[in-house]
Amino acid sequence: MVSNLLRPYRDFAPSYFDDIFIHSRAAGGMTDVEMHLRQVFEVMRENKLYTNLKTCIFYAPEIPVLGGYVSTEGVRADPEKIEAICA
Template identity: 40%
Template sequence: MAPAELAELKKQLEDLLSKGFIRPSVSPWGAPVLFVKKKDGSFRLCIDYRGLIRVTVKNRYPLSRIDELLDQLRGGTWFSKIGLTSGYHQIPIDEADVRKTAFRTRYGHFEFVVMPFGLTNAPTAFMRLMNNVFREFLDVFVIIFMDDILVYSRSPEEHATHLRLVLEKLREQKLFAKLSKCSFWQREMGFLGHIVYAEGVSVDPANIEAIRD
Protein backbone atom coordinates (compact mmCIF):
# COMPACT_ATOMS: atom_id res chain seq x y z
CA MET A 1 0.00 0.00 0.00
CA ALA A 2 1.08 3.57 -0.67
CA PRO A 3 1.84 5.82 2.34
CA ALA A 4 -1.50 7.65 1.96
CA GLU A 5 -3.35 4.32 1.99
CA LEU A 6 -1.45 3.10 5.06
CA ALA A 7 -2.38 6.29 6.92
CA GLU A 8 -6.02 5.82 5.90
CA LEU A 9 -5.90 2.14 6.92
CA LYS A 10 -4.67 3.03 10.39
CA LYS A 11 -7.38 5.69 10.72
CA GLN A 12 -10.20 3.37 9.62
CA LEU A 13 -9.00 0.52 11.85
CA GLU A 14 -8.96 2.84 14.85
CA ASP A 15 -12.48 3.98 13.99
CA LEU A 16 -13.78 0.39 13.71
CA LEU A 17 -12.08 -0.56 16.99
CA SER A 18 -13.45 2.47 18.84
CA LYS A 19 -16.99 1.64 17.69
CA GLY A 20 -16.62 -1.97 18.81
CA PHE A 21 -17.16 -3.32 15.29
CA ILE A 22 -13.87 -5.26 15.20
CA ARG A 23 -11.45 -6.76 17.70
CA PRO A 24 -7.93 -8.26 17.56
CA SER A 25 -7.99 -11.83 16.25
CA VAL A 26 -6.03 -15.08 16.50
CA SER A 27 -8.24 -16.79 13.90
CA PRO A 28 -6.70 -19.13 11.30
CA TRP A 29 -8.75 -17.21 8.73
CA GLY A 30 -7.32 -14.00 7.31
CA ALA A 31 -8.69 -12.23 4.24
CA PRO A 32 -6.58 -9.55 2.53
CA VAL A 33 -7.67 -5.90 2.45
CA LEU A 34 -7.53 -3.26 -0.26
CA PHE A 35 -8.79 0.25 -0.87
CA VAL A 36 -11.21 1.44 -3.53
CA LYS A 37 -11.21 5.13 -4.31
CA LYS A 38 -14.65 6.73 -4.14
CA LYS A 39 -15.97 9.48 -6.41
CA ASP A 40 -15.25 12.13 -3.79
CA GLY A 41 -11.60 11.06 -3.60
CA SER A 42 -11.86 9.32 -0.23
CA PHE A 43 -10.97 5.66 0.29
CA ARG A 44 -13.30 2.75 1.01
CA LEU A 45 -11.72 -0.12 2.93
CA CYS A 46 -12.68 -3.41 1.28
CA ILE A 47 -12.00 -6.94 2.50
CA ASP A 48 -11.48 -9.65 -0.10
CA TYR A 49 -13.66 -12.45 1.23
CA ARG A 50 -13.54 -14.53 -1.97
CA GLY A 51 -11.86 -17.43 -0.15
CA LEU A 52 -14.62 -17.50 2.46
CA ILE A 53 -17.33 -17.04 -0.16
CA ARG A 54 -16.16 -20.13 -2.06
CA VAL A 55 -16.93 -22.37 0.93
CA THR A 56 -20.09 -20.57 2.11
CA VAL A 57 -23.52 -22.20 1.72
CA LYS A 58 -25.63 -19.59 -0.07
CA ASN A 59 -28.68 -18.15 1.69
CA ARG A 60 -31.59 -18.30 -0.78
CA TYR A 61 -33.78 -15.77 1.02
CA PRO A 62 -35.38 -13.72 -1.80
CA LEU A 63 -34.44 -10.10 -2.42
CA SER A 64 -37.34 -7.85 -3.41
CA ARG A 65 -37.64 -6.68 -7.01
CA ILE A 66 -37.59 -2.90 -7.26
CA ASP A 67 -40.50 -2.75 -9.74
CA GLU A 68 -42.67 -4.86 -7.43
CA LEU A 69 -41.86 -2.60 -4.48
CA LEU A 70 -42.74 0.56 -6.39
CA ASP A 71 -46.06 -0.97 -7.50
CA GLN A 72 -47.16 -0.86 -3.84
CA LEU A 73 -47.06 2.94 -3.74
CA ARG A 74 -50.34 3.52 -5.58
CA GLY A 75 -52.45 6.03 -3.67
CA GLY A 76 -49.56 7.45 -1.67
CA THR A 77 -49.39 11.25 -1.58
CA TRP A 78 -47.02 11.84 1.36
CA PHE A 79 -43.60 10.23 1.57
CA SER A 80 -40.73 9.94 4.05
CA LYS A 81 -37.47 8.06 3.60
CA ILE A 82 -35.33 6.70 6.43
CA GLY A 83 -31.81 5.40 5.80
CA LEU A 84 -30.01 3.37 8.43
CA THR A 85 -26.47 4.19 9.46
CA SER A 86 -23.96 1.47 8.50
CA GLY A 87 -26.85 -0.97 8.25
CA TYR A 88 -24.86 -4.20 8.17
CA HIS A 89 -22.83 -3.12 11.19
CA GLN A 90 -26.01 -3.08 13.29
CA ILE A 91 -26.27 -6.88 13.06
CA PRO A 92 -24.11 -8.91 15.50
CA ILE A 93 -22.25 -11.97 14.23
CA ASP A 94 -22.78 -15.29 16.03
CA GLU A 95 -19.74 -15.84 18.24
CA ALA A 96 -19.01 -19.19 16.55
CA ASP A 97 -18.70 -17.43 13.18
CA VAL A 98 -16.74 -14.35 14.23
CA ARG A 99 -13.38 -15.98 13.48
CA LYS A 100 -14.40 -16.53 9.84
CA THR A 101 -14.60 -12.76 9.27
CA ALA A 102 -10.93 -12.24 10.19
CA PHE A 103 -8.73 -10.08 7.97
CA ARG A 104 -5.03 -9.30 7.98
CA THR A 105 -3.39 -5.89 7.69
CA ARG A 106 -0.02 -4.22 8.14
CA TYR A 107 -1.21 -3.20 11.61
CA GLY A 108 -2.51 -6.52 12.84
CA HIS A 109 -5.03 -9.31 12.52
CA PHE A 110 -8.66 -8.40 13.24
CA GLU A 111 -12.14 -9.92 13.11
CA PHE A 112 -15.63 -8.44 12.92
CA VAL A 113 -18.14 -8.89 15.74
CA VAL A 114 -20.82 -7.29 13.54
CA MET A 115 -21.72 -8.17 9.97
CA PRO A 116 -19.14 -6.75 7.55
CA PHE A 117 -19.65 -5.72 3.95
CA GLY A 118 -18.46 -8.23 1.36
CA LEU A 119 -19.95 -11.46 2.70
CA THR A 120 -22.04 -13.31 0.14
CA ASN A 121 -24.98 -13.79 2.53
CA ALA A 122 -24.90 -10.28 4.03
CA PRO A 123 -27.60 -8.77 1.75
CA THR A 124 -30.05 -11.62 2.28
CA ALA A 125 -29.41 -11.75 6.03
CA PHE A 126 -30.03 -8.02 6.27
CA MET A 127 -33.23 -8.16 4.19
CA ARG A 128 -34.53 -11.03 6.32
CA LEU A 129 -33.98 -8.93 9.45
CA MET A 130 -35.66 -5.84 8.00
CA ASN A 131 -38.64 -7.79 6.68
CA ASN A 132 -39.09 -9.55 10.02
CA VAL A 133 -38.92 -6.27 11.96
CA PHE A 134 -41.42 -4.44 9.72
CA ARG A 135 -43.54 -7.37 8.54
CA GLU A 136 -46.85 -5.98 9.86
CA PHE A 137 -46.28 -2.70 7.98
CA LEU A 138 -44.97 -4.06 4.66
CA ASP A 139 -47.06 -3.14 1.59
CA VAL A 140 -49.50 -1.32 3.90
CA PHE A 141 -47.52 1.88 4.40
CA VAL A 142 -43.89 0.73 4.24
CA ILE A 143 -41.60 -0.65 1.55
CA ILE A 144 -37.99 -1.59 2.25
CA PHE A 145 -34.95 -2.25 0.14
CA MET A 146 -31.85 -3.09 2.17
CA ASP A 147 -31.26 -0.20 4.60
CA ASP A 148 -33.70 2.22 2.93
CA ILE A 149 -37.21 2.48 4.37
CA LEU A 150 -39.94 4.36 2.50
CA VAL A 151 -43.07 5.36 4.41
CA TYR A 152 -46.06 6.32 2.22
CA SER A 153 -49.51 7.58 3.19
CA ARG A 154 -52.69 8.98 1.67
CA SER A 155 -53.06 11.95 4.03
CA PRO A 156 -51.01 14.07 6.47
CA GLU A 157 -52.90 12.53 9.40
CA GLU A 158 -52.10 9.01 8.23
CA HIS A 159 -48.49 9.95 7.60
CA ALA A 160 -48.00 11.25 11.13
CA THR A 161 -49.32 7.95 12.51
CA HIS A 162 -47.28 5.83 10.11
CA LEU A 163 -44.05 7.69 10.84
CA ARG A 164 -44.58 7.35 14.59
CA LEU A 165 -45.09 3.59 14.25
CA VAL A 166 -41.95 3.15 12.13
CA LEU A 167 -39.77 5.28 14.40
CA GLU A 168 -41.05 3.46 17.47
CA LYS A 169 -40.21 0.14 15.81
CA LEU A 170 -36.68 1.34 15.04
CA ARG A 171 -36.21 2.41 18.66
CA GLU A 172 -37.66 -0.86 19.97
CA GLN A 173 -35.27 -2.90 17.80
CA LYS A 174 -32.28 -0.59 18.48
CA LEU A 175 -31.82 0.18 14.79
CA PHE A 176 -30.29 3.59 14.17
CA ALA A 177 -30.99 5.98 11.30
CA LYS A 178 -28.56 8.42 9.73
CA LEU A 179 -30.07 11.90 9.51
CA SER A 180 -28.26 12.76 6.26
CA LYS A 181 -29.93 9.73 4.63
CA CYS A 182 -33.43 10.71 5.78
CA SER A 183 -36.06 12.97 4.26
CA PHE A 184 -39.48 13.61 5.79
CA TRP A 185 -42.90 14.86 4.73
CA GLN A 186 -42.28 15.11 0.98
CA ARG A 187 -44.84 15.20 -1.83
CA GLU A 188 -42.30 13.60 -4.16
CA MET A 189 -39.25 11.57 -3.26
CA GLY A 190 -36.20 10.02 -4.88
CA PHE A 191 -36.07 6.30 -4.09
CA LEU A 192 -34.14 3.43 -5.69
CA GLY A 193 -33.30 5.40 -8.82
CA HIS A 194 -36.87 6.63 -9.31
CA ILE A 195 -39.01 9.62 -8.38
CA VAL A 196 -42.21 8.68 -6.53
CA TYR A 197 -45.16 11.06 -6.24
CA ALA A 198 -48.95 11.01 -6.06
CA GLU A 199 -49.39 10.59 -9.81
CA GLY A 200 -47.06 7.61 -10.07
CA VAL A 201 -43.40 6.71 -10.49
CA SER A 202 -40.82 7.90 -13.01
CA VAL A 203 -37.14 7.23 -13.61
CA ASP A 204 -34.89 9.72 -11.82
CA PRO A 205 -33.63 12.21 -14.47
CA ALA A 206 -30.20 12.16 -12.83
CA ASN A 207 -29.84 8.51 -13.82
CA ILE A 208 -30.82 9.26 -17.40
CA GLU A 209 -28.18 12.00 -17.58
CA ALA A 210 -25.57 9.63 -16.15
CA ILE A 211 -26.30 7.11 -18.92
CA ARG A 212 -26.10 9.82 -21.60
CA ASP A 213 -22.78 11.03 -20.26
Protein backbone atom coordinates in the same frame (compact mmCIF):
# COMPACT_ATOMS: atom_id res chain seq x y z
CA MET B 1 -33.94 -8.04 9.42
CA VAL B 2 -35.67 -4.69 8.80
CA SER B 3 -38.11 -6.29 6.35
CA ASN B 4 -39.10 -8.93 8.89
CA LEU B 5 -39.56 -6.40 11.70
CA LEU B 6 -41.72 -4.14 9.56
CA ARG B 7 -43.77 -6.86 7.88
CA PRO B 8 -46.94 -5.94 9.84
CA TYR B 9 -46.60 -2.36 8.55
CA ARG B 10 -45.75 -3.06 4.93
CA ASP B 11 -49.01 -1.48 3.70
CA PHE B 12 -47.62 1.94 4.58
CA ALA B 13 -43.93 1.24 5.30
CA PRO B 14 -42.36 -1.04 2.70
CA SER B 15 -38.62 -1.54 3.01
CA TYR B 16 -35.76 -2.41 0.70
CA PHE B 17 -32.68 -3.66 2.53
CA ASP B 18 -32.16 -0.91 5.13
CA ASP B 19 -34.32 1.73 3.42
CA ILE B 20 -37.83 2.31 4.78
CA PHE B 21 -40.42 4.19 2.74
CA ILE B 22 -43.20 5.45 5.01
CA HIS B 23 -46.08 6.87 3.01
CA SER B 24 -49.69 7.86 3.43
CA ARG B 25 -52.50 9.04 1.19
CA ALA B 26 -53.82 12.52 1.80
CA ALA B 27 -57.25 11.17 2.81
CA GLY B 28 -56.22 10.73 6.45
CA GLY B 29 -54.11 13.85 6.45
CA MET B 30 -51.08 14.45 8.59
CA THR B 31 -52.46 12.40 11.46
CA ASP B 32 -52.01 9.21 9.40
CA VAL B 33 -48.47 10.14 8.44
CA GLU B 34 -47.55 10.96 12.02
CA MET B 35 -49.17 7.75 13.30
CA HIS B 36 -47.23 5.70 10.74
CA LEU B 37 -43.97 7.43 11.67
CA ARG B 38 -44.58 6.76 15.36
CA GLN B 39 -45.31 3.07 14.73
CA VAL B 40 -42.16 2.55 12.67
CA PHE B 41 -39.99 4.56 15.09
CA GLU B 42 -41.33 2.48 17.99
CA VAL B 43 -40.34 -0.77 16.24
CA MET B 44 -36.92 0.71 15.51
CA ARG B 45 -36.49 1.83 19.13
CA GLU B 46 -37.53 -1.58 20.51
CA ASN B 47 -34.95 -3.27 18.29
CA LYS B 48 -32.19 -0.70 18.79
CA LEU B 49 -32.19 0.35 15.14
CA TYR B 50 -31.03 3.85 14.28
CA THR B 51 -31.46 6.21 11.38
CA ASN B 52 -29.12 8.70 9.77
CA LEU B 53 -31.00 12.00 9.76
CA LYS B 54 -28.82 13.27 6.90
CA THR B 55 -30.36 10.67 4.60
CA CYS B 56 -33.97 11.04 5.81
CA ILE B 57 -36.60 12.76 3.69
CA PHE B 58 -39.76 13.79 5.55
CA TYR B 59 -43.08 15.04 4.15
CA ALA B 60 -41.91 15.04 0.54
CA PRO B 61 -44.29 14.74 -2.43
CA GLU B 62 -41.61 12.78 -4.34
CA ILE B 63 -38.60 10.70 -3.24
CA PRO B 64 -35.59 9.23 -5.04
CA VAL B 65 -35.68 5.42 -5.07
CA LEU B 66 -33.34 3.04 -6.92
CA GLY B 67 -32.32 5.49 -9.65
CA GLY B 68 -35.77 6.95 -10.20
CA TYR B 69 -38.38 9.06 -8.45
CA VAL B 70 -41.61 7.84 -6.82
CA SER B 71 -44.61 10.08 -6.13
CA THR B 72 -48.39 9.90 -6.02
CA GLU B 73 -48.25 10.38 -9.80
CA GLY B 74 -46.21 7.20 -10.25
CA VAL B 75 -42.59 6.41 -11.05
CA ARG B 76 -40.31 8.38 -13.33
CA ALA B 77 -36.67 8.07 -14.33
CA ASP B 78 -34.02 10.40 -12.94
CA PRO B 79 -33.53 13.13 -15.59
CA GLU B 80 -29.76 13.25 -14.90
CA LYS B 81 -29.47 9.53 -15.65
CA ILE B 82 -31.45 9.93 -18.88
CA GLU B 83 -29.22 12.81 -19.95
CA ALA B 84 -26.09 10.77 -19.21
CA ILE B 85 -27.38 7.89 -21.34
CA CYS B 86 -28.33 10.21 -24.22
CA ALA B 87 -24.99 12.08 -24.16
